[in-house]
Amino acid sequence: MDRINAPWEMERKLLIKAEEETDARFGCKPEERPLKDYVRLGIVNLDKISGPSSHEVTAWLKRLLDISHAGHGGTLETSFWEAGKSQSDRCSTRSFGRCD
Amino acid sequence: MTGVLPVALEDATKVVQALLLSGKEYVCVMRLHKKTAEEKVKTVLSEFQGRLLQRPPIRSSVKRRLRIRTVYYMDFLEMQQRDVLLKIGCESGTYIRKICFDVGEVLGCGAHMHELRRTRAGPFTEDENHVTFYDVLYCVSKWRESEDEESLRKIILPMEKALELLPKVHIRDSAVAAVCHGAHLTAPGVLSLETGIEKDDEIALFTQKGEVAAFARALASSKKILTMDHGFVAETIRVMMDRDTYPKMWGKGGNT
Numbered sequence: 001m002d003r004i005n006a007p008w009e010m011e012r013k014l015l016i017k018a019e020e021e022t023d024a025r026f027g028c029k030p031e032e033r034p035l036k037d038y039v040r041l042g043i044v045n046l047d048k049i050s051g052p053s054s055h056e057v058t059a060w061l062k063r064l065l066d067i068s069h070a071g072h073g074g075t076l077e078t079s080f081w082e083a084g085k086s087q088s089d090r091c092s093t094r095s096f097g098r099c100d
Numbered sequence: 101m102t103g104v105l106p107v108a109l110e111d112a113t114k115v116v117q118a119l120l121l122s123g124k125e126y127v128c129v130m131r132l133h134k135k136t137a138e139e140k141v142k143t144v145l146s147e148f149q150g151r152l153l154q155r156p157p158i159r160s161s162v163k164r165r166l167r168i169r170t171v172y173y174m175d176f177l178e179m180q181q182r183d184v185l186l187k188i189g190c191e192s193g194t195y196i197r198k199i200c201f202d203v204g205e206v207l208g209c210g211a212h213m214h215e216l217r218r219t220r221a222g223p224f225t226e227d228e229n230h231v232t233f234y235d236v237l238y239c240v241s242k243w244r245e246s247e248d249e250e251s252l253r254k255i256i257l258p259m260e261k262a263l264e265l266l267p268k269v270h271i272r273d274s275a276v277a278a279v280c281h282g283a284h285l286t287a288p289g290v291l292s293l294e295t296g297i298e299k300d301d302e303i304a305l306f307t308q309k310g311e312v313a314a315f316a317r318a319l320a321s322s323k324k325i326l327t328m329d330h331g332f333v334a335e336t337i338r339v340m341m342d343r344d345t346y347p348k349m350w351g352k353g354g355n356t
Contacts, residue, residue: 001150005318006172006189007123007265008220012294020291021272027348029309030258033248040110041257045224047232053148058107058316062242065109067127073106073262074192074221075120 039065103218104226112259114340117300118302118315119262121220123172125189130200132182133210141184142176144206148199150172157198169194170255195279223264231255259340260312263304267322269293271313276346279305279313282306284335287328297322303334313341 025046048057054075062070103126104348108116132141149171155162156169168218172189179185197213216218218228231239244251271279273291285305297303297318303315316334318325 001147003149004170006125006170008223009172010296012296014292014294015322016292017290018272018292020272020308024253026273027307027309027311028278030260030311032348033258038258039256040255041259042109042178043112043115043117043259043262044107044109044236044256045229045231046105046107047104047226048218049233050102054105057105061107061109064236067110067167069110070112071108071111071116073108073116073224074124074218075197086134090112098155 039067101216101218103216104221104224104230105218106262107128108259108262113180113263114242114314114338115259115262115340118266119222121192121302122265123189123191123220124194124218125187125220125225126196127177127352128186128188128200128217129197129210130184130186130203131185131214132207133204135148135182136209138179140207141179141203143174145174145186147174147206148203152199154192154195154198156200157195160195162193165307167193171199174199180211184211187219189220194311195232196240219346220328222259222319229257233352234344249264260306260310263312266304266315267294267318268304269297269316269325270308273308273346274342274349276307276313277348278350279316279336280339280341280343280345281348282336284319284332284340285316287325287330287333290325290333293322295322295338297325302337305334305336307346308340311341311345314339 044061046057046061048054054072058070058072106119109149151168151170154169155166156162170191171194175187176189177185188199191216196216198214237253237273239251242248242302269285269290270292271285271289272291275285279285298321300320303316303318305316307313314336315338316336318326319332319336
């Protein structure tokens with residue numbers, strides 16, 4: 001089978017339908033939001049390390065930034081062995097690995 | 101498993117919906133169970149490009165029903181002994197572990213996924229905005245100690261970034277509040293739009309300042325929208341912006 005264009009390989013052009021000036025009194029550029037709103041409407045592009053699960057990483061970031069909630073886009077599953085290790089560290093009943 | 105994991109904060113969690121459906125790219129080490137000729141591996145790998153039938157593996161977080169997933173590309177990078185380094189671009193929900201296993205079956209020697217790193221999740225890549233745990237910890241404590249806003253801003257991106265790959269429609273200031281209250285977008289509210297939108301495609305409605313107002317479904321193609329002078333253009337699925345950011349303009353004889 002041939003290579004297919006991935007969504008990020010597609011090019012789009014802008015078509016103008018009408019023109020208008022925007023009113024500076026309302027809203028603002030995303031980069032210029034006040035810090036509080038910038039965080040509230042922000043995303044962190046995190047480099048996940050091997051070991052903790054995506055959910056654990058998200059919870060960790062949430063605690064660190066002291067915010068009410070956070071959600072990640074697309075679970076990066078932990079491998080069978082990693083999951084076993086991290087669960088055995090906590091010695092939970094569902095541990096897959098050896099519980100030292 | 102390591103790599104790109106976008107984490108949305110507080111109200112930005114609304115964009116996760118769009119992000120979950122976006123394509124992913126991985127770099128993977130596949131370990132073959134017997135020595136195999138490089139040419140043979142390359143041929144089999146190219147067969148895995150395109151639409152694949154996949155049943156999710158036993159240890160997975162979704163229902164194990166047969167589903168179709170598209171692999172955009174499967175690039176052979178390198179081979180050392182029994183280890184094959186691959187770059188795979190695929191639709192969300194494709195199990196790489198399963199692909200490796202299946203490649204092994206087709207080759208007849210057996211194979212498994214040895215290592216995996218995600219190099220892209222939708223518009224997020226391993227670029228200069230990709231931060232590690234240490235970067236986050238450092239920048240947050242620096243901000244807490246010195247109240248230096250910039251160090252915190254450095255590790256966070258506006259949620260608009262997550263919608264970068266969706267076709268955009270820019271709307272008038274006067275249409276923003278209506279859309280934010282859940283109304284559908286009408287033709288006069290459109291200022292500009294991107295090419296390649298088809299009916300029923302998911303699109304993002306942006307203000308002229310580049311803020312996202314809502315996530316929507318197109319009710320006509322790009323070409324058609326450009327010529328329309330009245331009627332609905334898009335159906336709002338999810339409002340992202342705070343409702344009262346822009347003033348209400350409807351029913352005042354304005355453009356919308």
